[in-house]
Amino acid sequence: MTAALAPFERHMVVRAIKVALVVGTALTIVNLGRELASGATSLDLALRVAFTYSVPFIVSLYSMRGTAEELRPGARSRRGGTYVCRGCPGAAVSVAPGERLPPCPQCGPNARWVPRHA
């Protein structure tokens, strides 16, 4: 529950915006291009365009978080750095490259560590 409410990392939001611009533009042209080319303007059309861009943004953002590098205690960190526990906001640990991640002070061996991005 906590993980679902956690804020998104900045790099994920930036990437989701880029995906939304590319995919949203393609979908807008395919689905609404004829209407837009005719010069039609309406609140309904504006909302449909906004929705067309928001869908790839939301899907991209959530799918990125789902596939973010996640390590269990005992797994070795390839890059090293600071990891935060998905289950406990505030629980963090710093490890060197190749070092094993420890159990979380709160979750113990069930922790899921994800890298903290600057």
Ligand SMILES: [Zn+2]
């Ligand atoms: Zn934890």
